[in-house]
Amino acid sequence: MRIALVGGGPSALFVLKQLLEFGPSDLRVVIFERKSRLGQGMPYSAEGAQPEHITNVSSSELPPLPESLVDWVQRQQPEEMQLYGVDPQRFHEDRVLPRLLFGRYLQEQFEQLLARAEQQGVRVRVHFEATVEDIRDLPREKQVELLVNGQLLHYDRVVLCTGHHWPLKNEGKVAGYYDSPYPPAKLVGPFDHPVALRGSSLTAVDAVRTLSRQHGHFQRSEAGLAFRPDARYPHFKLVLHTRNGLLPCLRFHLEDPEVHGVELPDEEQLAEIRRENDGFVPLDWVFDAYFKQLLREKDPEAYERIRTMNMEQVVEAATRPREASDPFDYFKKEYAEALESEARQRTVAWKEVLAILSFALNYPAKYFSAEDMLRLRQTLSPLISIVIAFIPRSSAEELLALHAAGRLELLEVGTQSRVEPRDEGGITYYFESGQQSYETFVDCVGQPTLELDSFPFRGLVNQGVISQARVAFRRAENAREVESDKVQRGEDGSCYLVVPGMAISDHFQPVDQGGRAHPRVYVMTVPFMGGHNPDYSGLDFCEEASKRIAEKLMESMPGRICSSQKAGG
Ligand SMILES: Cc1cc2nc3c(=O)[nH]c(=O)nc-3n(C[C@H](O)[C@H](O)[C@H](O)COP(=O)(O)OP(=O)(O)OC[C@H]3O[C@@H](n4cnc5c(N)ncnc54)[C@H](O)[C@@H]3O)c2cc1C
DSSP: OEEEEEOOSHHHHHHHHHHHTTOSOOOEEEEEESSSOSSOTTTTSTTTOOTTOBOSOOGGGSOOOSSOHHHHHHTSOHHHHHTTTOOGGGOOTTOOOBHHHHHHHHHHHHHHHHHHHHHHTOEEEEEETOOEEEEEEETTTTEEEEEETTEEEEESEEEEOOOOOOOOSSTTTSTTEESSSOSGGGOOOOOOSEEEEEOOSHHHHHHHHHHHHTSEEEEEETTEEEEEEOTTOTTOEEEEEESSOOOOOBOOOOSSOOGGGSOOOOHHHHHHHHHHTTTOOOHHHHHIIIIIHHHHHHOHHHHHHHTTOOHHHHHHHHHHHHHTSOHHHHHHHHHHHHHHHHHHTOOOHHHHHHHHHHHHHTTGGGGSOHHHHHHIIIIIHHHHHHHTTOBOHHHHHHHHHHHHTTOEEEEEOOTTOEEEEOTTSSEEEEETTEEEEESEEEEOSOSOOOOGGGOSOHHHHHTTSSOEEEEEOSSGGGGGGSOGGGEEEOTTSOEEEEEEEEOBOTTSOBBOTTSOBOSSEEEOOGGGOTTTSTTOOSHHHHHHHHHHHHHHHHHTSTTOOSGGGSTTO
């Protein structure tokens, strides 16, 4: 069987790893990578990072690769590591790494997998500077056709690992407007004025780390980290704009860092739950199984406090103290909590369990009712996004130092805010309690979920291989409370909520309008997955998705039927 992987970033790395887990085979794999390096993808290359940017995943949380991150760091040249402020001998499995260094680690893991493939007799060919321009299904030939640098090529299966995409809306047209902070090299000051950032999570932290260094420097003393502003830019400051006026949570010690090791409900289990619930997987079932019951195991006292609460009440109880405090005071408190958690090697159980819930939600979310999907978005997702940011300690110290120096503020803009570009450059930010104009604006909301009209492979869209993701309403009358352009009606009168991106199967195949999973195409296309996989991001989910894809791919190999036949399994 000939398999094409489109894109050679982290997703392709994990797909190849999973395929090789099945042992020797006569698979033939071809990788097309637009750039000239494997493994680094967008976040771990110059497209997404500079030396000041760090990962939010430590060695202990990483899905297994040929060599552990700690072993890799420890065998690097100390002089080279010191350029990034890393001491190889003191690096341990709870530490995070600069993203560019991490990219080199991933690249080497890819190279080690290529060597392993050769030993196993699996033929892998890599084409660099090879851009896949379009893809078409050939049902009669049972193949897919790829247009690569103007040439048509045919394969039995294709896995789309094309990753992040940051569409440009106003950047380049409106002076001082940045649609995202990537690539960070484009954020070139100096800006002797307040700079508006939309968002306060990891993407905003990336922009803060870049911009602060252009307008001063950080200095460590016994009293902690301080920001020393450059006297030439007295008016420079960063203003974070958030809906709820909250700052994200910090990293702490994780008791079970391998979230990818969590056992998710299998197909049979889900089928049974759906049979008992009119075809749906209830959000409350997932919340109970992956939050309440796990909390009971990890922290029985905390569990007792929430035992009788429903999901909304738990979210309310977790959010209330945060909302009642000044965000930077609360951030300071959480910083102290994180330090203590690390020093005592004790987790903050409810936060750790919430991260597991976020991972676990991905898989059954496509079977939620529209009513539950709306509850998830309105109630649980905002809390999850605050908690699972896991801001690394060094970033937290920088945020606190900037705030103490009067160079970082946070503004709550509510849910009805909007940003309008100005003719003379910059923007005006309109929000519930007023408006504010800025000369420079950086949109830091993170990877946006994209609509299918920006899906890069038009052939698949035109053939109906890719279709809009949606979930059914339990009761059609509830659809009346939703904007009409977000509702679709079926021929049988049932109503659907349109959710972002494409419909996908349990094995990450695109699903057509008739509900059929495509037999030859598999997708790990980050911006187009968010509707049916609300937390599709992170290396742990790359691991999970690629495992399911590899299992399905190997089913169609002669003599290989199921995952239990994996080498060593
Ligand atoms: C800024 C940032 C930081 C992050 N940090 C972390 C972190 O610390 N920890 C964590 O767990 N997750 C993190 N993530 C999540 C991230 O989604 C994954 O780590 C990972 O990047 C996903 O890999 P990918 O291969 O799907 O996508 P990408 O990394 O985007 O890679 C896609 C690859 O495909 C290639 N490509 C694209 N289109 C084509 C084409 N048409 N033809 C040929 N090649 C093509 C690209 O050149 C690229 O190499 C971060 C995400 C971002 C955006």
